[in-house]
Amino acid sequence: MVSLTVGCSSTKNAQNSKDKVLQPKEVMSVMQKVADWQIADIREHNIVSDDWTYGALYTGLLAYGNLSGDKKYDDFLIDIGNKLDWNTGKHRFMADDYCVGQMYSILYSKYKEPKMLAKFIPQADSIIANPHTESLEFKGDVYNREWAWCDALFMAPPALAYLSTATHNIKYLNIANKLWWKTTNFLYDTAEHLYFRDSRYFDKKEANGAKVFWSRGNGWVMGGLVRMLDNMPANYPNRAKYETLFKQMAKKVASLITSDGTWHASLLDPASFPSKETSGSGFYCYALTWGIRHGLLPYKEYFPVVEKSWDALVASVHPDGKLGFVQEIGAAPGKTTYDDTQVYGVGAFLLAGTELYLLETHK
Template sequence: MRKLTFSLLLVLVTFCSALAQLRADSIFHQMKKVADWQWKTLETEGWRNPKKDWTSGAMYAGMVAWAKVANDETYFKKLIQVGEDNKWKVGKYRHFADDYCVGQLYSQLYTIYKDPRYIEDFKTLADTIAMLPHTEGLEWKKGIHMREWAWCDALFMGPPALAYLAEATGDMKYLDCTSKLWWKSTEYLYDKDEHLYYRDSRYFNKKEKNGAKVFWSRGNGWVMGGLVRVLSVMPKNHPDREKFVQLFKDMSAKVASIQQADGSWHASLLDPATYPVKETSGTGFFCYALTWGINQGILPYKKYSTVVAKAWDALTTSMHPNGKLGFVQAQGAAPDKVTYDDTDVYGVGAFLLAGTEMLRMTVDQEKNTAMVEAVNPAASERNEKITVEWSSVTAQIKKAKVKGLVVEDAVSGQQIPFEVIYTDQQKPKSIVFQTSLTPGGNKIFKIKRTSN
């Protein structure tokens, strides 16, 4: 009994330590190190796969998220160059979700830069996808994956691409098509008892060495990543939104319950002993999705904060000193072995997506602090006046008083000069400060109390 009590205490201390070590500046610099290593490696060693490939598409998802919080247009220019190199085309096989995963990038760049070339080809394809009847079964035969979302990975490749196009164009038919096809795939591939997805129909009756069903970490990571990306652009009043939210909650509870002691999820979710080493692409997508859920108020911070803190620790301890991300399982369709030296671009994409959400959560959950995010959705640099209502400040900072408040850049810690606007009754009405934002850039600030 003493040994058990000590073990439980040790785990609790580890949880608390992981949370205590989370710092916005540290998260930011870890992300920068990984992103810069990846771009440098691609530029000096070349691309392992085509720039239209699904592997690259997953990386772009993380690189767009990073470019925003980095507030540095250099990263957006790299992504625009990718589009130019691709001539803004999707892949060769038009209805194969892997080949239009890159549409996520094009739509997100169009949202900022408004260049119609960016989405012309993808929109033509999406118009066709939205009109097709999609009546075929999803059994893995007759090349069904070239026409339908018949494997769980496809739920990261296809749905977000169409959803972001809906956001970019304002045409909800793409989002409605996303929902229709998502639930078609879910009815076929989702195990309602385990709250996990089979990779495809070939795995329905397969078993792991321990007799458990085969559920692949990265495959289910893809699903959760795709799920939150669709939810992030789905209007609150969309008729299917609550179904998506409930699915997200169910999967989140299951995934959290099978996290390993090292903070990761191994390649096989239900047979981690057969694959005893952590795997960072699946872990990265799970960390991203769960932290997004916390930030959106869908998942309770108290229940999930230690889960994501441990996951982030598992990811950052997989970084090489030069920024290379290790323990990324090689391309495949099922659980497999992985080592510290294994890496690939989609693992980096997952890491950067997770980091952006961890950065927000870390600031947002800081005591006696109000988080403020400034966003520039335009293609030109802006000097913005940020206005924060006093009621918003007092909602997040107990007994807030003007005296003793400071405004800081959440990453650099630099204090920002601010002005307090008062009502006619000389009561605080708002806090106003200035900042500069690059095209597409975001900055996170915190208003905090330094004294009583």
Template sequence: MKDMNLKCLLLILIFSGCSVFSAFSSQSPVKRDSILESANIFKTMQRVADWQLNTWKNKGFNHRKSDWTNGACYTGIFAFGNLKGNEHYLKTLVDIGDELGWNTGHLRFHADDYCVGQTYAQLYSKFKRKKMIAPFILQADSILSQPHDEPLNWKNNIQKREWAWCDALFMGPPSLAYLSTATKDEKYLNTAVKLWWKTTEFLYDPTEKLFFRDESFFTKREKNGQKIFWSRGNGWVLAGLVKVLENMPKNHPDRSKLIQLYKDMVSRVAGLQQADGSWHASLLDPASFPVKEMSGTGFFCYAIAWGLNHGVLEWQQYLPVVEKSWKALVSSVNEDGMLGYVQPIGASPDAVNASRTEVYGVGAFLLAGTQLFEYLRKSKQVNYNY
């Protein structure tokens, strides 16, 4: 009888162990698709980053080096360059900063023109060279000194003074938040948070849990009668939100409220993902723009993967969303490394095709890939022997 009981106990332990192992294994995406293996994620990011750097080298920049377009790209190159063995990508960013004298754009209070400040602050945090943030500190102090008391109605060039359009939430708040981390002075973060809520109160639709691009879209409708919510616009918001959270102390009084906004938006966005893993240019009328779009998809993938990495989201619910979106992103990379299906510069949903690319799409792609790669690293699924 004792032997029988012992055998039963052993069988229970064995099967329990198998269940635990199975549960852990199901968390790992590596077993399911080679596209999701860490080595392939790394190599695909490398191919896309190299294409972008080689294009800049051989054809030059299509936009000012301090422009928001490139600023968004730099954030992705920094993230990828921060991975082991990728220091030469950071050198490219340092060279660009040196060439610019570590100055931002010429419009001092326009968020687009200081988007590049977030990369300057990140580079300073890594290399500790004061010249990297000295000009931006002066600019940030002047931003903080402004009253910021104007209404955000879309008129009178309000965008030159306030964050009156949703894209600005990627350009401005992260730049100030990273500067807080670099300087260890929370005043920049606190201003970013204060102005974040000002923009949110004006542009966020609490029913749809999405942001209008600006006031001019409040009464506009898509062909199917739905409100117009732009994919990349909401991607800017979510990507900017996680960058602010990344620089926010856990005991900050606004952290829980920002995390709730993040979770609400992620839940809504995940439900709008298309069957192929992408998001189309129009979130509520995907049929009007029936082609996958990679800048919105890239920023959504990045923001959701960030939540997995930081324990904000449940992997059982959201890892499949990230995996599907990463597959959509990889499917849009040409053999030479160019990322296609990126909607051109604009302010609303628009058509896109395989030949369209833009630097901010590359930035989103690298941010997304790096977060997924880091998730695998934490799951001990990363092999650096490439």
């Protein structure tokens, strides 16, 4: 009897702890801790970057900063923009190098300072002018001109879509739409409802014989997908097609969450990389929560997945605010440890937390 009583008390305490993690005040608190740790680390190392890794971080800082109402986050990002002279990376047609355009467009929509888009607009116009007729087979330097790898669908299409919103010019959304489906038609596995990272993985197999589908790679896609929808008019011709794709992926992804509350680096062979992984998981938590909040996913079916994943993400935050278990930069599944962190993981964490806060406060 004593053992049973202790067990029930322990279960109740665990549930109460999980419920507390989901409370809006707690969500805001852990986001602030993670955001402030990351900014302090950047300042300590004097980093000013237009790199895709930081471009992903900036999206999360923008979302959290807007939610918190604390202008220090916008001020930090505006300072970065000024130091970069509001320019993107040196490879003008490579998706990674204009991921930072998302930040520029979002800040322009808020502050209306022409310098924020003065260099990105002509770059986007030159992207539109390109023929985009090459094969997406991953060889040579095709990645410098085409979206030939699935990660690109977070880096580039949202940058152009946010530019479309900022300038009220549909042509930027139209080119993003055109190239989104070119990449999807090439890399999306219609049987598994997941994306291959690039053509080199079409015939590769995991240790258990399953196809190789990288967690963060598909997380990039789902994050990019909802950010496209965020900038797409309700009557946009292909909107229903995006929503169908989103629902297909969401159903598959939700079915693959592991017992520890994360999606391991290899989606179809999680045992081959048994540690938690928080960057792909952060993007899935973000996208699924967004889907619930926008009425595309049923709450009863998907919120338990969100709840489980957010609890695991919060448990991966160090006491000082550092986010752990982030797979290092790569192109395929890999191992993680408690001390592994990267800025894009923080971006995903902040996007997920922002959506969760909005969902929990607008029920």
